[in-house]
Amino acid sequence: MQRVFSGIQPSGIPTLGNYLGAIRNWVPMQDTHESIFCVVDLHAITVWQDPKELAAQTREMAAALIACGLDPHRCILFVQSHVHAHARLAWIFNCVARLGWLNRMTQFKDKAGKDRESASAGLYVYPNLMAADIHAYHAVKVPVGDDQKQHLELANDIAQKFNHDYGVEFFPTIEPMIQTVAARVMSLRDGSKKMSKSDASDQSRINLTDDADTIALKIRRAKTDPEPLPEHVSGFEGRPEARNLVGILAGIGNTTPDAVLREHGGKGFGAFKEVLAEALVAHLSPIQAEMNRLLEDKGALDAALRLGAQRAAAIAEPIVTEAERLVGF
């Protein structure tokens, strides 16, 4: 079985974007791939995290992943800081990657905003750590949202340069597995920005833990234009908010925007938003119930994460130790 690796930051409550773009697609991989999923707390501190909140959010994220269908016995599920191989390989990659490569990363520009001088150095080298996450396992497939494509290209550049510099074929080429439906869920307030758990405005996203009233309110307030829904996807041209809301319903219902428009094309957004909110509530409420149950059983969750870390380390330790030997350590 091919090995897949993917990570998610405990930098907030998981959003509908994380769910449709990532988590939901990880669930079937447990049966088709050797699957490794990681709550990436090292990545989270590239922007300020309150220590108590970080610890709580790390557990919440793990509970959310299990509630969404990741089974700690059918995949390797763990917390990044529990396996030291990630940080060790990341340092080597900091010395392999070139500044010019990092300068091209659009996510840094988005996340650092206008005041780049005040961004952490960690935020800048974030893609090197992400490359280490994957290469520490010799993983070849990486399921990510479309927002991470550029980082994966960089991970391949790093692997190639490492192999070239040290004269070995050590790190394999990795391939992104990018979902086509709802590959990128956009902010509810601004159709040009992706929905993110770390966005300042809570109104911009649906959190997996939002209750029915909150979901209904956020969807009702979601930005739209005054036109009714188009009859066909070609009508999304210049209408990113309309495209996004239709894409979300398609994602939740496991169908296509075309199919959604066959049913709802021509409707006003008032009516469509009610349908969408109802579908979201129906889909998310069983996940929320399971998440709450898991969070109440602290011992069981911690034991599952400890087991995950042991299984992850068993794979990553020998690989990273060999990389260190190649470097001359």
Ligand code: ADP
């Ligand atoms: P966030 O930006 O919400 O903090 P992460 O960086 O933790 O998200 O990403 C976790 C996973 O979720 C990645 O695979 C990423 O591609 C995916 N993802 C994040 N935001 C979105 C989105 N708006 N639409 C689709 N996928 C997303």
Ligand code: NA
């Ligand atoms: Na991200």
